Amino acid sequence: MKKALILVSTVIITSALIYIVIHYIGMQGFAFAWTLNFILMAAALTFTETLKSPLNATYYHEKGWEKGGKIYEQLGINFFRKLLIWIGWEKLNKKSNPVAKHTNTLIHLHNRTKQSELGHLLILIIVLGFTIFVAFKFGFVKALWLILLNVLLNLYPILLQRYNRPRLERAINLSKRR
Numbered sequence: 562m563k564k565a566l567i568l569v570s571t572v573i574i575t576s577a578l579i580y581i582v583i584h585y586i587g588m589q590g591f592a593f594a595w596t597l598n599f600i601l602m603a604a605a606l607t608f609t610e611t612l613k614s615p616l617n618a619t620y621y622h623e624k625g626w627e628k629g630g631k632i633y634e635q636l637g638i639n640f641f642r643k644l645l646i647w648i649g650w651e652k653l654n655k656k657s658n659p660v661a662k663h664t665n666t667l668i669h670l671h672n673r674t675k676q677s678e679l680g681h682l683l684i685l686i687i688v689l690g691f692t693i694f695v696a697f698k699f700g701f702v703k704a705l706w707l708i709l710l711n712v713l714l715n716l717y718p719i720l721l722q723r724y725n726r727p728r729l730e731r732a733i734n735l736s737k738r739r
Contacts, residue, residue, distance in 0.1 A: 567611045575604040588695050594688075594706035598714050601687055605680030616675040623727045633724040641717045664736040671729045678722040685715035 688711045696704040
């Protein structure tokens with residue numbers, strides 16, 4: 562019951578905040594795109610932390626075309642990783658989720674990649690809906706900030722989680738053998 566109340570409250574509060582942002586800022590430009598993404602990130606974090614689901618769907622398993630992560634490297638995932646280090650995100654993330662060589666820590670980090678990917682996927686889809694609406698109503702140019710920030714703040718983080726997860730799985734398997 563408590564989980565349901567938190568989830569419903571999250572949806573209501575998020576919807577109200579988005580409505581307020583649309584009313585006061587409008588749906589065009591950087592300010593709207595940035596604010597929308599961060600409102601949705603807070604909501605997605607609340608959503609995934611409340612559910613605490615193990616996320617065992619086959620969607621999270623490495624696909625044949627992903628083997629070795631070459632596709633992600635061709636899409637510039639290593640540049641994105643360097644960008645995260647440069648802006649300080651990696652340091653901040655390591656502080657809140659330290660990586661140790663213990664199996665339980667690796668399993669926890671593996672599950673966090675799934676939660677993060679789910680959150681970013683939900684946000685990507687919602688922002689894509691707003692992008693399509695803005696592009697049709699105001700024109701493609703007015704939707705560019707939504708597109709750019711959706712790629713940087715949601716698509717690349719999804720790709721990064723999918724790139725990192727098989728490496729974590731190998732580390733977990735090695736750790737279990739020892």
